[in-house]
Amino acid sequence: MATSLIQKYNVPGARYTSYPTVPFWNETDFSYCQWLQTFQKSFAESNANDGISLYIHLPFCESMCTFCGCTKRITKNHHVENDYINAVLKEWILYCDLVHQKPIIKEIHLGGGTPTFFKPENLKKLIEGILITATKAPDYEFSFEGHPNNTTYEHLKTLYDLGFRRVSFGVQDYAEEVQKAINRIQPFHNVAKVTLWAKELGYTSIGHDLVFGLPFQKIDDVKDTIEKTQALQPDRLAFYSYAHVPWIKGNGQRGYDEKNLPKENDKRALYEFGKKLLGDYGYHEIGMDHFALAKDSLHQAMKNKNLHRNFMGYSASKTQLMIGLGVSSIGDTWYSFAQNVKSIEDYYKLLKNNLLPIDRGHILTEEDLIIRQHILNLMCHFETSWSEKDNNLPELPDILAQLREMEKDHLVTIDPSSLKITAKGKAFVHNICMAFDLRLKRKIPETPLFSMTI
Structure with missing residues (x-):
């Protein structure tokens, strides 16, 4: 790719997981009542057709990954699990109380944070607590994000038995220097172990998340990471650009000097090299920054023009209504967006008062x-x-x-x-x-x- 084009078009820009993007939401004209009205309208339309989606944010992590821009709470205290699960279930019940039909759930995605921070029995309590009040759509798809260092066989088996068939593991990069810089020490054998367990159990779509543009990352690092990834044959891959936004995310993204990040031409070279190598290994480019084997549902959706994109990323199916549960989660009724409060303490306080924990939003x-x-x-x-x-x-x-x-x-x-x-x-x-x-x-x-x- 011509260097002049990279220099010409390398400007600050959104990733467009939504439009309008969050910084341009009209929060002044947004109201709690309007959100409820659009929610009820969209629920009636969605439940009569494909069903609804749930994104559940599980924010706890035992350590800080310095590349991460997600809302999280760093703690090694696992006593926090039970209170948080109870709060999410309370939030779900508040939504259920707003409608007059049993929700039909097409998609559930557990994100974080680190969903596998939670014990398997607590994840089971969460999912069973939701499903007892809902019906699963015939073609439902449940997925979760797993940390290779703490995902156990019991995690995978418990969620599989609850209907989960998709799992994605955060890999980022296998180079030791890169892992140290981003505070994510994660040996290949941990990723191999959880990937093979998932295959053994029968997960039908296993994904690995890779990142380019990380500090100290070189072409040889990308080559080594993708070759190791190919050996495990995940069904789909995300190959994301590292978003360096320390002015938004505070000290979490200042664990290294900016001079250690690949510059614009070098960064783009990492992506172009990785994309070609993934193509050589049989992975098809899907939308933006995603790749999948021909057998994966994401590739089939792209071919059939059913591919959809929302706050959860790319999906092989579309639902009009997505409810966000948990701190910082964003809900989408198609007609409006609403984001929950980011403070766990505020989240608990609002739910205790039987209020949906919404902080801001936008009516489209x-x-x-x-x-x-x-x-x-x-x-x-x-x-x-x-x-x-x-x-x-x-x-x-x-x-x-x-x-x-x-x-x-x-x-x-x-x-x-x-x-x-x-x-x-x-x-x-x-x-x-x-x-x-x-x-x-x-x-x-x-x-x-x-x-x-x-």
Whole structure:
């Protein structure tokens, strides 16, 4: 890839797990009552069709990984588990009390933090407490994130028996120097052990999460990590760009000097090398930063144009309503977003008073909904169209004018009623989406909000 293109387009930009992005939510006009109204509307629509999704945030970790940008609480005190599980179940019941039908659950995802910080019996208590009040959709999909250092066979077996068939393990990188810098010492044999256990138990989609752009990371490190990964044959992979945002995440991302991070050209070289190597090993590129074997449901969804993206990442199916449970979780009714408080103490206090622990949110406008769909199309299918009246915007001529420079650089092709991202342009999908981001254009941030796009 030409160095000039990297320099030209390497600007701060969002990853677009939502539109509008969180920094541009209109919190002033958001209200608790509006969230409840859109929740009830979306629940009725979703429950009558595919069912709903649950994202459950389990925030505890025994140690701080300095690359991580997630909401977490560092502790070795496992007595915190029971109170937190009870609080999440209380939050779930508050949502159930708002509707007049038994929820049909299509997706559950346990994220963190470290879900496997919790004992297997407590995870069982959590899932059984939810399922006793709900019905599983015929094609339900339950998944969780496991830390290779503390995921036990009992964790995997307990969750498998509860219906979980997808698991992802955080690998990041196997180089010792990189692991020390990010405070994530994790030998290959730990990852191999949990991966083989999951295969033995019958998990049908096992994923590994890799990260490029980490401190001290070199091409040989990426090569070694991917070769070790290929030996274990996970079904899908995430190959993420490290987002360096210490001004947001505080001291957690200052465990190393910024001069130790690969610079823009070197960082992009890590990704291009890794992507080619993954392709050589039979992994197909899915959307942005994801790869899967041909047999995996994520690859099938991409082929069938069913791929979806939300706060949980890429999914092989779409639900209109996603309820976020736990501290910092974000719920999505399609018409609105709401994020829970980030303090565990505040979370407990609100639930004790029988209040949903919502801290902030955004009600989507008609314009937001149109742009959201365009960005989803670009992120999932690398193309979008405005041939229908419902997909058109008054600002579309200005958006296309901004994209003409990218067309000259052969990153996109623009027709009268559609846009397609070229193979060369896939590396710049963030930048292409930014052309549609009217909220960003109307309020250019004065301080850093996002990591660099490349």
